[in-house]
Amino acid sequence: ELKVEQNPLFLSMQEGKNYTIYCNYSTTSDRLYWYRQDPGKSLESLFVLLSNGAVKQEGRLMASLDTKARLSTLHITAAVHDLSATYFCAVERNFGNEKLTFGTGTRLTIIP
Amino acid sequence: EPEVTQTPSHQVTQMGQEVILRCVPISNHLYFYWYRQILGQKVEFLVSFYNNEISEKSEIFDDQFSVERPDGSNFTLKIRSTKLEDSAMYFCASSEWGGLTEAFFGQGTRLTVV
Numbered sequence: 001e002l003k004v005e006q007n008p009l010f011l012s013m014q015e016g017k018n019y020t021i022y023c024n025y026s027t028t029s030d031r032l033y034w035y036r037q038d039p040g041k042s043l044e045s046l047f048v049l050l051s052n053g054a055v056k057q058e059g060r061l062m063a064s065l066d067t068k069a070r071l072s073t074l075h076i077t078a079a080v081h082d083l084s085a086t087y088f089c090a091v092e093r094n095f096g097n098e099k100l101t102f103g104t105g106t107r108l109t110i111i112p
Numbered sequence: 113e114p115e116v117t118q119t120p121s122h123q124v125t126q127m128g129q130e131v132i133l134r135c136v137p138i139s140n141h142l143y144f145y146w147y148r149q150i151l152g153q154k155v156e157f158l159v160s161f162y163n164n165e166i167s168e169k170s171e172i173f174d175d176q177f178s179v180e181r182p183d184g185s186n187f188t189l190k191i192r193s194t195k196l197e198d199s200a201m202y203f204c205a206s207s208e209w210g211g212l213t214e215a216f217f218g219q220g221t222r223l224t225v226v
Contacts, residue, residue: 035217042203042220048214088154088155090155099157099160099168100215102154105154
């Protein structure tokens with residue numbers, strides 16, 4: 001059974017600081033997603049990572065994937081308050097297996 | 113931009129009652145999903161649906177749950193006899209080609225069973 005774990009579960013950081021959220025998964029995967037969720041809202045797709053060594057950046061967020069280590073990271077650069085949200089990684093186990101297995105989520109709070 | 117829409121946004125029901133949650137997937141998508149998220153917890157897969165049949169379902173998706181595509185546009189999740197523990201946010205998602213393409217999520221229906 002595929003397991004997806006994120007750490008930390010909770011992260012409180014000051015504006016302007018950098019930090020990284022980690023996503024580990026237990027079996028081979030073909031693609032990995034990062035989602036953002038604001039309280040009471042839906043899941044906003046941030047990144048889709050398709051291959052080993054993939055790196056994608058959007059604004060202050062950068063995601064990377066190491067399929068050999070079964071690890072993805074979401075790096076936040078110079079955090080701003082607007083980035084406060086819960087971030088989920090989700091793994092699709094293999095090509096054609098449509099379901100996503102979500103991580104536990106990281107609740108990020110940016111403090112002014 | 114095309115989007116997945118869900119109705120209602122919030123449903124309150126009494127324990128033991130039947131509820132139907134509705135979703136309109138993106139029009140050219142062929143794969144449909146339901147996920148749920150109990151408050152404060154992670155998102156869990158319930159069921160995937162393709163070509164008018166279930167392609168995969170989780171342990172959560174027991175005999176109390178069913179899905180249907182009654183016409184060309186709607187995709188529904190029915191819970192026959194709701195339990196308190198069914199209270200959660202239910203998300204519908206759709207993708208164009210299943211595992212080959214990204215799934216897009218609706219805004220969710222918050223189900224509260226009292």
